[in-house]
Amino acid sequence: MQAPIHRRALLAMAGALGAGPALAQSEAQRLAAATAAAAAAPDEPLQPGPFQASWESLGKYQTPDWFRDAKFGIWAHWGPQCEPEVGDWYAREMYLEGHGRYQHHTATYGHPSQFGFKDVIRRWKAEHWQPDELVALYKQAGARYFMAMANHHDNFDLFASRHQPWNATLIGPQRDLIGGWAAAARAQGLPFGVSVHAAHAWTWYEPAQGADREGPLAGKPYDGALRLEDGKGQWWEGLDPQDLYAQNHARSANADNRNAIHGQWNWGNGASIPTDAYCRKFLNRTVELLSRYRPELVYFDDTALPLWPISDAGLKIAAHLYNLHTNDRNATQAVLFGKILDEQQRRCMVWDIERGQSNAIEPLPWQTDTCLGGWHYDGRLLREHQYKSAATVVHMLIDIVSKNGNLLLNVPVDRTGRIDADERRVVGEIGAWMRVNGESIYGTRPWTRFGEGPSLAESAPLQGQGFNEGKGKPLGAQDLRFTAKGEVLYASVFGLPADRRVRITSLARKAHREVRRVDLLGGAQALSFKQDGDALVVQLPEGLAPSPAYVLKIV
Template identity: 35%
Template sequence: MKLLIILTLLACPVAQDDMTDIWNLPPLEIESGRFSTDWDTLSRYYNVPEWWREAKFGAWSHWDPQSAAEYGDWYARGMYIPRNEQYRYHLEHYGRPSEYGYKDLCNDWVIDRWDPDELMQLYIRMGARYFLAMGNHHDNFDCWDSKYQPWNSVNVGPKKDIVGIWKETADKYGMPFGIGFHATPARTWGQFMTVRYTTDSDALLTKENGIGKWWEGLDPKDLYGPEHHDGRNSLETPFADQFMWRVDDAIRKYRPDMIYFDDHAGDSQIDLGINMGFGKLTPQILANFYNIADKRTTGNRQVVATFKGVGGRYNSFQNNPKLLPLVDRSLVKSTEFYTEDRIMAFPFQTEVSLQEWHFKAGVPYRSASEIILKLMQNVSRNGSLLLNITQRGRGDIDPEARQICEEIGLWLKTNAEAVYGSRPFDVWGDEHLFFTRNNGCIYVTMIDWNGNKTIIEPLKSGAPSVGKISDVAILGSDAKVTFLQTEEGLAVSADTDLAEKFKVLKVVHDKRWFNDDDPGVSTIGWTRECNRDKGDFNNDLYITDHPGDVWQASFTGRKVTLIAPTGIGWGSMRIQIDGKDYGTISLKADEDKPQQSVFTRRIGKGSHVIRIICQSGTAAIDALKIK
């Protein structure tokens, strides 16, 4: 009898520990560390890492078993809804869902044309500086060797650890690596599972029904969920606990630099009748991820977590708007297709796809110009762009998609300095041009400019962030640019035949200050204000009214001057350079004035660290002048 039991266990296709009941897991114990599960602490200690702010452009593999049908996004839901076009497609190509369900599509998912090494090289040539793999989608299938979901790509279908292979490939090329999680409680428990419990479905099959079939040993309930028809309170279900354990499992196995969630950070939005968002779970996810990353003994790259619905048109904090400033500083907000309409104080991300999110035959691709336009719309407003290069079911991409990637890469290779590592200017631009700045220079991305005389008003003489302009050049061109800076603006013209929709002007001027948000800055507790229109350098400030909060910057030079506003309502702050204390300075004055020199010190030539500590009242930092 004992021998029979052992042989039966060896024959079981499921890698999951049979003692793990994924529908009866306790709440996840959050990793201990400096980040606790409250928004105030998260916002005080988290800084968006430099690698992310330098990257600006990411590649995304939004690819899983739903891709196998090659009939669009949300296939695992639509195939179970009568009168849905995906249901009709499924009947025609696979048969009735009750006879050939989503579990069978997962098992028949063939990825023989997937070449992760070749694709990663393409993404790098395209100009991507980070990569995101699909961990799971709303279908509830995990694309890794999942401890808490037996329906995964190692047990079923490809029999490969897709996330693990992507991770190895990204590491090979030095590409920051992320994992996307879409099987969220609201989406999966609330929207995908509830449509499957019909007479024309396989969702009510039991583990016993699989005896003698290819899925023997697997329980359909683990993929489709236990029967339920009301998905509104998804955060109070066993699935919410299971989701937390699955995310934790992937974080610990693959050590991602980034995790992405296709759901809201708050809980006030409703979609398809379902209460969306993570709500109370969001700070738990963040604290767990940040603390785990803090304790890594190899590789010290800081991490990023992105969520949706943080302010803007899809704001999910309508029930508690006072949390928004804290949430904004605790993570990177991400939005599908929509770009923020103004410069944002903290970095954000916009997601777009070359075609459908999951491949659909016959759907046209977005052009390289459309993607570049979207990229510059984002970068000019303090954002990044994440692009899904839509893969076909078997893992390859179409030649047209490949060509678009190459075209994007050629443009970025020429105009890299206007994008990577850049920061926004005073204003983002308009429908004809975009501004960025980098290493003291201002970059103007001109749309459909033919070289005719154009006046760029924000670069006028006397503008708050612009000095005397000494040179203007077109990146990638030897054409001479004629320019004249006046009180009306910068007039430019050029005799150029550069056949580019987007031409970038590099503007050199003599007010090359180090802004309060430039590379090398980190903070504890400070927050940013931008679009102030009060004469500040770069139209922004770092401020705090909490004594002990620290603003810190690394720089190279022999003399430093601190620029800050002064006036009736300002407080005081303490200055330290390379560990030496230089006392307290006051920002109080009889009238409000921007861009005041409040501290100057000659120091030895070389690399230095300046720390500015709030002492009393409201402290503010605008810029550093470095010689």
């Protein structure tokens, strides 16, 4: 298919023919029309059904079996903050004087009073994006669902939004990215998910209100202070920067402390409270997203639900999602993720742990979300070969599944829409392991205990929404993790013991029924074993190829 001609190319061609002013004027009119239409758009209708916008009603939720069986998903956490290719939270930290991303921005693009994040968005083309190829690759890697980012804290919608004129169909790629991802996922038969982060733009963008304290441009406001009327003659004429930055408000307490926002994520501790209009706009944008693209999974980067407890917008969105996917038995097939949940909230949605995992078998299904590298693409990780290895990902997956969890893995996408060579290698290696050992992952449930071995004594506690990843003792050849499927027990060992003998004390004859047979997935059948009063001891064969983990199938 021929690539679309971008509007900037048309403007350049028209300028060469002497028709530039007319086309430039029509562009401004088009952007102004989108801004006016967004302001006048009616509220999105909410889907009726058995779920209501209350914690009590949402408490009827039960996680669908398809998600419990899937275990492994891949995420494209991709948006305009990948354009600079220097990592996460760029659109906030480029406005923090002295920060590494501020320094990168001023050296690469210019001062943020003159070239702000809105201008970074315009540069982002995504010119090599091929969603069908990427999602097919992820399915080959063993993913059973796929998620794409619909917006980040940068407040830029990556879909055709009636309510947010700052979106990818008008600016930057000039394509409906969520529409493309959704079609690719469904072509592969994968449930499709979206992640929504924009509820926090109100406070997250507050540095954009500021100005340098030192230097030749000290006191000159950054572009987060711009208004609609400032766009006359600019490329963004017709657009209101405040529809992006949302900074027409007094800043939060301690806003000059760049880390204070982490303690204000639940809208407490002096956080500036959004207006009703801001909350209503977020509600409408999100309801439109869910109604138009019908994702089966939705991830919110919020404490509990978006804008909770200052607004019921998140409750309305949750009920809308569940009702969209409710079957004739009044059971929803949708999955909604939330962070830092209390016991009541965990009954209403799936608990998500960022960059970490539980240290016990959880009574309700849960999920870890983590990343091969940083959340947004960072080219330094390729140059320095610092991505997680396939073995690390496999170890995490096995450990998480043994505790009733799923793993959602972000594979960062670069500014052009591609993943790099190191990422492709890791994804391929994960797929190779899954093709041999996937039966110990998919469709399994926790056993009576999740594992044994020395790593259990040095597990790291969760911090906030997670962040205990890599802080415990690494899994090794003396560690085991268990999953079950009917009468079959799977025992994964994380390396090859020196004597090739796997000792499983949990399967001692006095603690377990008699073992009849032990096989090695992808290898020898009917392994030699001995079960006595102290342990089941299994002899692994010689000549085993290296593997992130060896899985015993025990009946």
